[in-house]
Amino acid sequence: MEFTVRPQNHGLDDPIVISDGSSSPDESSTNDKRLKHSAEEGSSDSRKKLRSSPSSFSNNTRRLESFKRKRSPESIEADCYSERTSECTVSADSSLEMTGEDEICEESIVSPPTDPCSFISSTLPIAGERSVKLPMEGPSKMELKPKLKREKSTKLRNLDTFEIIKQIGEGAYGVVYEAKDKQTEELVALKRIKLKLGMNRFPNRALREIRILGQLSHKNIVNLKEVVSDDVDFKKAKQSLYLVMEFVEHDLKGLLESAIVDFNELHNASIMKQILEGLNYCHNRNILHRDIKTTNILMNSRGQVKLADFGLSRQVDPEDKQRPYTNNVVSYWYRSPELLMGQRRYGPAIDIWSCGCILGELFYKKPIFPGDSEVSQLLVISRICGTATPDVWPSVVDLPSFKTLRPKKIFKRRLRDVFACLPPLALELLDNMLTLDPSERVTTEDAIKSSWLKNINPESITPSKLPQYNCHELSVRSFKRFTGNHNHAE
Structure with a gap:
């Protein structure tokens, strides 16, 4: 008995006659000749089809070679699966609108072939040593190899070794707790990574x-x-990882909202100097923070300032000015005008704008650009910094949302009038930070060397009287909701 089939998976057009073993030796020999003849002709036709369909070139080539070697269907499927998994390790996040043929969605999700603990242990410092600078992140470098020799064991400490005291913060991508290490009796901050x-x-x-x-x-x-990590298996999507960081008593948002801390000009200069020094350290290593705001500025009881929450940070290539990144970064109140207008090829200037917003907030005691959307945010900025026009910002006409989001009314720049109460040198720095054109905006290094900050030594400045309790944004807002008061008195 014979069956005539068309092997569509292999791209062959001629039928193949397959015998079930009941035919005579002559018929079997004839079938073998037919099979060989069909394979030879089909190979030629397949090559024509592969040249006309580049999208399936890789898979079809592998299948054709496997068929010619008369491999089993199991080995063919294994090769195709291996190829698919090696090429498709990154999937775009559907919540973001990304465009461009050469775009690599940086808010994507990595599907590591093994437990992520191996990645973590190879990245973190061990035995008191800081890890060396790792290679630049790129489209095909999602898994990084450390340059330091490390132990093969990738087992992480268990969450049970910490005693969680209370929650001190919450963001879109994680929850932060105050905890105590049971082994060292040291207070730490635990940031739990949220998983959908x-x-x-x-x-x-x-x-x-x-x-x-x-x-x-x-x-x-x-x-x-x-x-x-906790005890649950990661492969079952039930494991949570916690970042163990040094505990810092206050954040700048909580201190400003509490209305019990009085920062004078010297204190404000010390705070800005420390913010810029930490940010300059990042920029020199081609790292953008992309989420500078008062909530992410921590301060300990000694007045030392620390940058936190690098969840939106990104290491960029300074030589590749044309690579696009997402503009869905930085909170609205601290987002620069180029990001609001859809700019996706940006640099350190977006962090400088956020620092300018914080500088004005330190003297003004509240956010200076409170908006709730791109349109309202640009309107608030335009009323103080002026409308973005080609006269003051030549390249603004090239931004994607320039025509749709720009205010219809032309406002003049009146930043120096609005913040006339600031010291003259501080006002000059604020004016240079909040320049509309990012190419004209001051850099972190120049800001540190400005006339207002160049002689400031934060270590020699006596910090302001800070509250004895931990003053974070979450605790201050909880206190206000509980008491119904807008002023947080000690």
């Missing part, structure tokens, strides 16, 4: 934060000590 329900892949944002913090060591940047 049913997601069995580790967020790329968390891996990037661990990687970047693992190579940063500066007195004005929060220190990442280690990463711990």
Whole structure:
């Protein structure tokens, strides 16, 4: 008995006659000749089809070669699966609108082939040593190899070794707790990485934060000590990882909202000097923070300032000015006008704008650009910094949302009039930070050397009287809701 089939999976057009073993030896020999003849003709036709369909070139080529070698269907499927998994390790986040053929969605989710603990242990410092600078992140470098020799064991400490005291912060991508290390009796901050329900892949944002913090060591940047996990299996999408960082008593947002801390000009200069020094350390290593705001500026009881929350940070290539990144970064109140207008090829200037917003907030005691959308944010900025026009910002006409989001009314720049109460040297620095054109905006290095900050030594300045209790944004807002008061008195 014979069956005539068309092997569509192999791209062959001629039928193949297959015998079930009941035919005579002559018929079997004839069938073998037919099979060989069909394979030879089909190979020629397949090559024509592969040239006309480049999208399936890789898979079809592998299948054709396997058919010619008369391999089993199991080995063919294994090759195709291996190829698919090696090429498709990154999937775009559907919540973001990304465009461009050469775009690599940086808010994607990595699906590591093994437990992410191996990645973490190879990134974090061990035995008191800081990890060396890792290679630049790129489209095909999602898994990084450390340059230091490390132990093969990748087992992380368990969460049970810490005693969680209370929650001190919460963001879109994690929850922060105050905890105590049972082994050392040291207070630490635990940041739990949020995983979406049913997601069995580790967020790329968390891996990037661990990687970047693992190579940063500066007195004005929060220190990442280690990463711990709970007892649940990660492969079942039920495991949580916690970033163990040094505990800092206050954040700048909580101190300003509490209305019990009085920062004078010297204190404000000390705070800005420390913020800029930590940020300059990042920029010199081609790292953008991309989320500078008062909530992410921590301060201990000695008045030392530390940058925190590197969940949106990114290491960029300074030589590749045309690579696009997402503009969905930085909170609205601290977001620069180029980001609001859709700019996706940006640099350190976006962090400088955020620092300018913080500088004005230190003297003004509240956010200076309170908006709740791109349109309202640009309107608030235009009323103080002037409308973005080609006269003051020549390249603004090239931004994607320039025509749709720009205010219809032309406002004049009146920043020096609005903040006339600031000291003259501080006002000059604020004016240079809040320049509309990012190419004309001051850099972190020039800001540190400005006339207002160049002679400031934060270590020699007596800090302001800070509250004895921990003053974070979450605790202050909880107190206000409980008491119904807008002024947080001690």
